[in-house]
Amino acid sequence: MSHIGKTAVHCINPDCQRPYPQPWGSKFCTSCGEVLHLLDRYIPIAALGSGGFAQIYTVWDEVTQTEKVLKVLVEESPKALELFTQEAEVLVSLRHPGVPKVEADGNFQINLSNPKPRQLACLVMEKINGPTLAEILDNYPQGCPEAVVINWLIQALKILQELHKRQIIHRDIKPSNLMLRTPVSTALPNQGGIGWEQLVLIDFGGAKHVKMARLRQESSSTRLFSSGYSPPEQITGGNVGPEADFYALGRTIIELLTGTYPPDLEDPQTGVLQWRNRVNVNSQLADLLDEMVNENVRSRPASAAIILKRLTKITQPSSSSLSTNWQKFLTQVAHQWQVLLQGIEQSFGNFGKTIRKLVLWIFKTIYQIFTACLSTIWAMLLAGLGAGVGTIFGFILAYHTSLGVRIAEFISTQLPELAQNSQSLGGAEMLLFATAGLGTAFGITVSGCFAQRRRLFVTSSMGIISYAFSWLLWRVISANGDRGEGLVAAVAIGVFLLALSIGFRSHHIVYAVIGGFGAAMGFATLLLLEFPTTALQFSNSPTLSELSLPIAFFSSVGMFMSFWFSVSYYLIVPGLKLLGWR
Known part of the structure; x- marks a missing residue:
């Protein structure tokens, strides 16, 4: 049974005083007396952590002889149960390689009696072996390679295309909710190897069914959002549609490219993301991402198909043009200037902060004036x-x-x-x-x-x-x-x-x-x-x-x-x- 081995069982009773380790083969917990062998099929073997209102475990499925993930609802509020049931219904209805697979009988409840009678909602789903994009980003503080990020963006859009076709809005897209099915090494694959990692969208606890024809008339019934990624209409509890997922995905992609948490990129006065000067990416891709994260819903792309079509044009090889060569020239100038600024900053390392900031500001201002003049001449x-x-x-x-x-x-x-x-x-x-x-x-x-x-x-x-x-x-x-x-x-x-x-x-x-x-x-x-x-x-x-x-x-x-x-x-x-x- 994989690397964990048949050595111990984990009790899933939230109130158990000593949930682990329980002897392998035991039917009931030696501490609280609750059942360990769920539905005579699933055996909890390790705790993976917690997420939202739930506790996550690795379980062994004795029918398929594979490891799976068990999500247990520990919050007792009606709203938490509603969201949990909603997630189960969404995952059971989906059959896509970019979504964790859940069998029809994977959603069930078990009865607990200690310390008081209650029912515990459970959801068993496919286990995705691999890192989240947030974990990968930890190894790339300056941002991931553009070609790799574009590959992830395309895969994520194809997943959203399937969800939106079924009138499902995820509402919680962020790097920690995107995983790679296949484990990767500490180094990302080069461009020639892109494509073998399957991106998977997880955590459908905030997913919502919407009726497109009534989207403008009905307000969102549940106010859920992730700070830094969710759009304004979701944060304020307004109507949400596919554009909300595009906004969150756009901010996620910008974070993957820059290595910077989106709120740290916001202009303090306008709230617009100021990220283009932090990374050298295709200008058409940057334009597309800026449209995806526009605060105005109507200014964002209307569907995943539209974004994919534009990405196809961006990624297709084309002959070099004067504009492309000019952009490359400006990029080289910017790179050399940044190197110069870094050298100046190091040279003034022993001076006071005020003098150093003043000198850097002067050089940055000169650089901005220089690039503005070049751009003006080019136009x-x-x-x-x-x-x-x-x-x-x-x-x-x-x-x-x-x-x-x-x-x-x-x-x-x-x-x-x-x-x-x-x-x-x-x-x-x-x-x-x-x-x-x-x-x-x-x-x-x-x-x-x-x-x-x-x-x-x-x-x-x-x-x-x-x-x-x-x-x-x-x-x-x-x-x-x-x-x-x-x-x-x-x-x-x-x-x-x-x-x-x-x-x-x-x-x-x-x-x-x-x-x-x-x-x-x-x-x-x-x-x-x-x-x-x-x-x-x-x-x-x-x-x-x-x-x-x-x-x-x-x-x-x-x-x-x-x-x-x-x-x-x-x-x-x-x-x-x-x-x-x-």
């Missing part, structure tokens, strides 16, 4: 490049296909007062604006320099719409006045509308106002420096050589826009948050 380059490419693409469509003529015909039909000049000119201009907006939006989104969500389709579509609208505004204004003033107004409105669609984390109106006003003022400065207002006028049969001024115009707008987005991200928005505007 400006990509936005300018995207605008230039979009302009060239729009020029080809407008003047070398029939699309420009068709748009002009549509404009002349719907808005005849705007088509005072050549119809092809009006349609071509609008197409040029639209494609430049598409390229600008794409460039800003790909840069990822403002922690924005990478919603390429939404942002690119809005880039087309906002720039096309700005063209319309320009034609209306320039029909009654100066073309320069019209262009300044068009720039302000186009940037304002585009900014609203970029997935900034907060303060969208601030980014829109500052970006629109700043870009307009930047272009107004160019006009004062005698930038020609005829930049978008072409000959009757234009050639590519005439594109230099339009490219300069749209690229400069994109660069001005990115610059002022950066000013908002690094200066204005943090200042507003400091003043209390969340």
Whole structure:
């Protein structure tokens, strides 16, 4: 019988004065007289510890000749019995390798008489041999390898997918409730060996059946939560759905990556986890985890399938790009800077704490300014490049296909007062604006320099719409006045509308106002420096050589826009948050 051996039995009576050791083969406890051989099948042989309202034992199953786990309810309250019974029903109904197996007859009660008559609820389940992720994390104080954690995340999501399909919410996901079925050595397997450890979700004492159709109308009947992992709606006793499990799983994964307890990562003013600067992970994975731990339920992913689909895109190998190489460069710079900071900190080890903290603060501030400048330059380059490419693409469509003529015909039909000049000119201009907006939006989104969500389709579509609208505004204004003033107004409105669609984390109106006003003022400065207002006028049969001024115009707008987005991200928005505007 495994490594324990048939040497002694453990009495499960909570009031027994000497529960262990009892002679092997005894039917009754020599101390309290209670039954030892449960259902003539299960023999308790060792205490494993306690959890919640229950005591946990290793038992020997004489029918299957295997070790199993016995969970005994020692709390006598009706609510504890309700939760215990609920856990048993959930586990009996599930058949998944990521959930401990419980037979149909694994939930039973035994009668006790000493010191008073009572019934003891018992639950026998499969024994999972292996460590919890909390135990593994003890060996990795700086966080576990990203590839291994992603593997665990995928397995956990597949377990949740099965639970949620059965309308079961776990409500208590954390590292100590996730185990690896197969024992592992002190070192985690390398990436080539990932996949052989089966992740298992345990402790279904807080699990809850929900009716999805009535989820919004009914409040949670039982207020249970784990500090540091449970979402706000669960802590306050509100409605909980699958998103509550995603929140707890997201915080668990962040802890596994950083090695830091989630509350220790929270911003003291906003409560948002500040963890990205502690570990180098895939930026798309970081975005996904940030969405999972969003305090707003509706901002979290709606299902495990959606998260798994995004993880598939993240883990699929792809060719290197400029953005990827740029992120690697910044990572290397950050690593070298951290090494420098550590060396400086050691050098000042004999100085007073105040001097040491001051010096470190100065160097950290310089580093933050340096990285902010690099990110700003990168965003400006990509936005300018995207605008230039979009302009060239729009020029080809407008003047070398029939699309420009068709748009002009549509404009002349719907808005005849705007088509005072050549119809092809009006349609071509609008197409040029639209494609430049598409390229600008794409460039800003790909840069990822403002922690924005990478919603390429939404942002690119809005880039087309906002720039096309700005063209319309320009034609209306320039029909009654100066073309320069019209262009300044068009720039302000186009940037304002585009900014609203970029997935900034907060303060969208601030980014829109500052970006629109700043870009307009930047272009107004160019006009004062005698930038020609005829930049978008072409000959009757234009050639590519005439594109230099339009490219300069749209690229400069994109660069001005990115610059002022950066000013908002690094200066204005943090200042507003400091003043209390969340």
